[in-house]
Amino acid sequence: MYELPNRSVFRKDKWVGKRELLNYKTNEFARDSTGDFAVDSAGETIGYIKDKRLEGKVYDEKEFEFKADFDIENKELSKAKDLRKLDRDSLKQKVLNKYQRFANSVNDKNKEVFWEMWYNKIKDVVKNNYFLEKDINDVVEEAESIYSQAKFLPIENYEMIFYDEGRLVCFESTVDDLKLKGKSPLIGTAKQHDGSVYKKPIQFYFYMPKDSNELQIMY
Structure with missing residues (x-):
């Protein structure tokens, strides 16, 4: 509603x-x-x-x-597996591989992988929220800034969290820093003009289609 x-x-x-x-x-x-x-x-x-x-x-x-009322039911998600029923160690490694793939695409400047993952991350958000042209441009500019300027830290100190009755999974940080705790452990860093380091968590939410054993990006 x-x-x-x-x-x-x-x-x-x-x-x-x-x-x-x-x-x-x-x-x-x-x-x-x-x-x-x-x-x-x-x-x-x-x-x-x-x-x-x-x-x-x-x-x-x-x-x-x-x-x-708008019918914006996510049909892919409604048919996704309950990830809580899978082997946790195997699933955790799959999630980590996805996060690492994005981090490597930025650190190693793999433009094809970066834009593939970024598009899949934001496409449903853009459509479901009726983004205006300016909003879309802002999303693209944010992505370009991340790709050109950020370096990602090692992915560590996290726990695996499920959402939407187990159909979505992500990692959330367990560090003591309240600015980062509960957010994604996938953290891009960039130096600011004053020499300080800016940290930006980038979150992904993954699902698994019923006929697949591979995770896909939902948001």
Whole structure:
């Protein structure tokens, strides 16, 4: 269940190649994505709300809130294995290998592996949260910054944690530092202008399809 505001939303989704303008309409008019115009039921602009207030035209202005259900069930995850039932030592090694693969892709500058893993990490987040073009650009810029500047520390001091009734697994740090404890032990570091070292945990959540013995990236 998602709360939607009483306004229109412009969505440009680069991942699926769609460009949509979603209007929440009354029978009389609907506001466009900026909230500045009024349009009739056919989508034709009939005046300005903020400036001229539809001067000389008969209209009704209504403010309302509503809830809308979106079917965003993750079908892959709903069919995934309960990882709690697998051999823990074997599973822990599989998870560690995945974390290490990402760290190595940055440390060794393997661009193909890096972008493969980063895309799989964020693709569902981008689509399910209706990222705007600016949001997508921010995600890409963050990835480029990590790839070009970060060096990853050895992966250590962690515990294996399950989520979503055992269908998701990740590592979480057990260090005493409260800024890092409970976060990913996959930590990228970069020197700042003042000479200090910035640490950024990068988390991955993995699942295993029912017909496979290999972990896949969910988020």
